[in-house]
Amino acid sequence: MSEPILSVRDLRKIYRVGDVDVHALRGVDLDVERGEFLSVIGPSGSGKSTLFHILGGLTPPTSGSVKMDGRDLLAMTDRERTNLRKRTVGFVFQKYNLLPTLTARDNIEIARYIAKKDGERDAHFEEVLELLGIAKRLDHKPRALSGGEQQRVAIARGIVNHPAILLADEPTGNLDTENSNAVLGLLRDLNQRLGQTILMITHNPEAAAFGHRIVSMRDGRIVHASAT
Amino acid sequence: MMLTLVGLSRGFLQDQQRRARGIGADIIVKDSGASAMSLGIGFPESFIPFFEKQPHVAMATGALIQPNGPLSTVTGLDLPRFQQMSGTFRFLSGRAFEKPDEVIVDEFYARQHGLKVGDSVTVLNRQWRVSGIFESGKLARLIIPLKTLQDLSGNTGKVVVVYLKLDSPANTQQVIDELKSMPGIAGKFQILSLEELVSQFSVENIPMLKGFIGVVIALGVIVGFLVVFLSMYTAVLERTREIGVLKALGASPGFVLSVLLRETTLLAIIGSAMGIIFTYGTQRLITTFAPGGLLQEIVPDWWPIASGIALGGALLGAAWPGMKAAKQDAIEALSYE
Numbered sequence: 001m002s003e004p005i006l007s008v009r010d011l012r013k014i015y016r017v018g019d020v021d022v023h024a025l026r027g028v029d030l031d032v033e034r035g036e037f038l039s040v041i042g043p044s045g046s047g048k049s050t051l052f053h054i055l056g057g058l059t060p061p062t063s064g065s066v067k068m069d070g071r072d073l074l075a076m077t078d079r080e081r082t083n084l085r086k087r088t089v090g091f092v093f094q095k096y097n098l099l100p101t102l103t104a105r106d107n108i109e110i111a112r113y114i115a116k117k118d119g120e121r122d123a124h125f126e127e128v129l130e131l132l133g134i135a136k137r138l139d140h141k142p143r144a145l146s147g148g149e150q151q152r153v154a155i156a157r158g159i160v161n162h163p164a165i166l167l168a169d170e171p172t173g174n175l176d177t178e179n180s181n182a183v184l185g186l187l188r189d190l191n192q193r194l195g196q197t198i199l200m201i202t203h204n205p206e207a208a209a210f211g212h213r214i215v216s217m218r219d220g221r222i223v224h225a226s227a228t
Numbered sequence: 229m230m231l232t233l234v235g236l237s238r239g240f241l242q243d244q245q246r247r248a249r250g251i252g253a254d255i256i257v258k259d260s261g262a263s264a265m266s267l268g269i270g271f272p273e274s275f276i277p278f279f280e281k282q283p284h285v286a287m288a289t290g291a292l293i294q295p296n297g298p299l300s301t302v303t304g305l306d307l308p309r310f311q312q313m314s315g316t317f318r319f320l321s322g323r324a325f326e327k328p329d330e331v332i333v334d335e336f337y338a339r340q341h342g343l344k345v346g347d348s349v350t351v352l353n354r355q356w357r358v359s360g361i362f363e364s365g366k367l368a369r370l371i372i373p374l375k376t377l378q379d380l381s382g383n384t385g386k387v388v389v390v391y392l393k394l395d396s397p398a399n400t401q402q403v404i405d406e407l408k409s410m411p412g413i414a415g416k417f418q419i420l421s422l423e424e425l426v427s428q429f430s431v432e433n434i435p436m437l438k439g440f441i442g443v444v445i446a447l448g449v450i451v452g453f454l455v456v457f458l459s460m461y462t463a464v465l466e467r468t469r470e471i472g473v474l475k476a477l478g479a480s481p482g483f484v485l486s487v488l489l490r491e492t493t494l495l496a497i498i499g500s501a502m503g504i505i506f507t508y509g510t511q512r513l514i515t516t517f518a519p520g521g522l523l524q525e526i527v528p529d530w531w532p533i534a535s536g537i538a539l540g541g542a543l544l545g546a547a548w549p550g551m552k553a554a555k556q557d558a559i560e561a562l563s564y565e
């Protein structure tokens with residue numbers, strides 16, 4: 001078996017809120033295989049968002065070890081974590097987080113621009129746009145797109161730089177059932193057809209079932225892991 | 229604002245220069261306490277024949293000038309003698325005044341106040357009849373008989389300026405030197421050639437105006453700075469979430485700062501261009517509604533200065549909120565509602 005693309009050991013995160021230490025993660029161990037679609041499920045306050053932020057390089061851990069694509073996040077400087085977000089990690093957020101003044105195309109292009117990958121997109125990505133069903137909606141601004149379309153643009157933005165792992169935080173949290181299923185189906189397609197590694201955080205068991213494996217979190221720990 | 233006010237200052241001075249040149253005199257004698265912007269307390273008109281008797285002086289005539297509102301003056305002239313010196317007034321309508329209660333006005337003053345020959349106009353709290361409207365560019369905009377103005381203003385027998393016409397302009401410096409060498413003259417009077425008088429109407433020679441322009445520029449910078457600072461601060465707050473998105477996509481603090489500064493630069497350039505266009509608008513407004521009081525010049529040499537100040541102020545104003553945005557925590561920014 002190949003080395004996991006993501007390996008987390010005894011990961012801890014303590015936030016200081018006023019005079020109180022808040023233990024958001026209390027020793028998380030997790031492996032994600034290359035090409036895996038992993039769902040992390042848990043109630044509010046279980047630490048799944050903190051895990052998402054650490055894995056995405058948005059905040060440093062307090063202690064433990066996080067190896068992503070062979071690189072140790074704990075040893076990374078701010079600059080290195082910024083570079084990690086450029087090329088190694090892609091994000092999909094619950095609220096889509098598209099830039100409202102840019103068209104769908106520019107929202108995707110800006111990710112390439114930041115990663116200094118501007119120029120002609122590869123033909124493979126054009127295929128992805130077709131797969132996502134947004135190829136004809138690229139010249140529209142977010143306000144002219146439905147929630148499902150906005151989330152598909154956000155997915156396109158998340159994978160445009162071919163990240164090692166796509167982190168999706170409640171990607172269907174703002175969508176109705178039909179659009180939720182469509183978006184989850186697309187994530188599964190991306191995983192199956194392109195081999196895109198995906199780590200999806202959700203509190204919805206039905207959404208979590210789209211992954212290969214479900215990891216349950218509670219009180220800052222992983223309490224259960226099962227294959228779907 | 230800056231370009232309009234500088235344009236107004238320059239327009240005012242250029243109008244003064246143009247009208248000074250229209251006098252037709254070679255030498256101007258003023259009270260020693262006078263400046264380009266004030267005329268001093270005046271002196272007896274008995275000096276006029278004294279000056280007229282000097283070698284090479286062909287003729288002399290005096291004028292009394294009194295303020296008539298904040299941006300206007302009324303000039304009292306011995307009109308026949310003045311016309312003898314500077315040439316006949318070119319009347320667009322009507323004629324010169326013949327009675328003590330008659331006034332002549334230039335075309336700008338007439339246009340601004342909607343005056344035509346035969347109309348009544350209030351000057352120095354008194355009703356006057358407009359006897360003629362003359363082509364602009366000759367000394368003043370509002371002219372009444374010298375004697376009348378002297379009596380009305382309590383300056384009977386006094387003038388504030390004497391104009392000397394020489395037998396030849398080539399003798400100007402010689403006559404000035406001779407007059408200045410006379411005992412009691414040098415200390416009491418300023419004796420200037422027409423060119424010296426005209427040169428006084430420049431920003432450098434009017435300390436108050438120079439200071440005024442400096443204050444205007446300082447205000448422009450401060451107002452521009454505050455407006456840009458608050459705009460950028462608001463923009464940064466409004467875009468907190470967007471900045472979070474950019475940071476999540478891997479944008480470095482330098483990238484975020486450069487985006488904000490580039491945007492500021494673009495806004496400053498657009499603002500400067502609009503400011504320049506705006507000066508044409510204010511010029512048109514002033515020409516339409518206040519041609520007799522104010523003149524605004526378009527000042528292309530100030531365009532780069534004003535643009536530079538706008539750009540500098542804008543960048544300075546954007547720097548702090550920009551740096552704040554660049555250092556913002558991505559998670560906090562993403563959760564901003």
